Amino acid sequence: xxxxxxxxxxxxxxxxxxxxxxxxxxxxxxxxxxxxxxxxxxxxxxxxxxxxxxxxxxxxxxxxxxxxxxxxxxxxxxxxxxxxxxxxxxxxxxxxxxxxxxxxxxxxxxxxxxxxxxxxxxxxxx
Numbered sequence: 001x002x003x004x005x006x007x008x009x010x011x012x013x014x015x016x017x018x019x020x021x022x023x024x025x026x027x028x029x030x031x032x033x034x035x036x037x038x039x040x041x042x043x044x045x046x047x048x049x050x051x052x053x054x055x056x057x058x059x060x061x062x063x064x065x066x067x068x069x070x071x072x073x074x075x076x077x078x079x080x081x082x083x084x085x086x087x088x089x090x091x092x093x094x095x096x097x098x099x100x101x102x103x104x105x106x107x108x109x110x111x112x113x114x115x116x117x118x119x120x121x122x123x124x125x126x
Contacts (some may be wrong), residue, residue: 003029033057033113035093037075042116055115062099063119064106073101075118098123 006027009017033058038058045053061072078086078099081087093099099120110119 003031005029023087032094033119034090035059035112035118037078037099041090053114056112056116056118059093059112059118061118062101062106064101064103065109065119065121071103073103073106076100076102079105093118102110 002063003025004023006023007017009019011017030045033055035056036058038060040056040060041058042054042056045055047053061073062075064071064073075093078088078091079091079100081092081094081097083094083096084092087094087097093108095108095111097106099106099108099118103122105122105123106120108118108120110117111120
């Protein structure tokens with residue numbers, strides 16, 4: 001189903017607005033890329049102005065920033081996701097998700113479906 005980022009057709013009183021014009025391409029939206037744990041899979045998506053977004057569908061590693069530098073660590077599990085409680089069950093990573101690694105739990109700070117990488121910081125040490 002197509003997503004549109006435009007005013008709703010319904011008023012707050014449940015009445016209908018009259019259509020003043022048709023849909024425009026500039027109002028077009030997309031479903032988000034559900035980034036899951038697994039072998040790395042990404043695709044380039046063309047955006048407005050001919051720019052590109054890297055849509056990350058699966059990722060096996062997370063880039064963890066520490067005081068000593070950045071390390072690439074394997075993801076073992078998705079523990080929690082405050083964006084939606086069902087995302088943790090389905091192992092979907094978004095910004096703010098808590099993932100488990102051999103070094104400890106990591107909070108995802110990047111937006112994987114927008115930038116194509118999973119970056120984060122330690123939320124608690126093991």
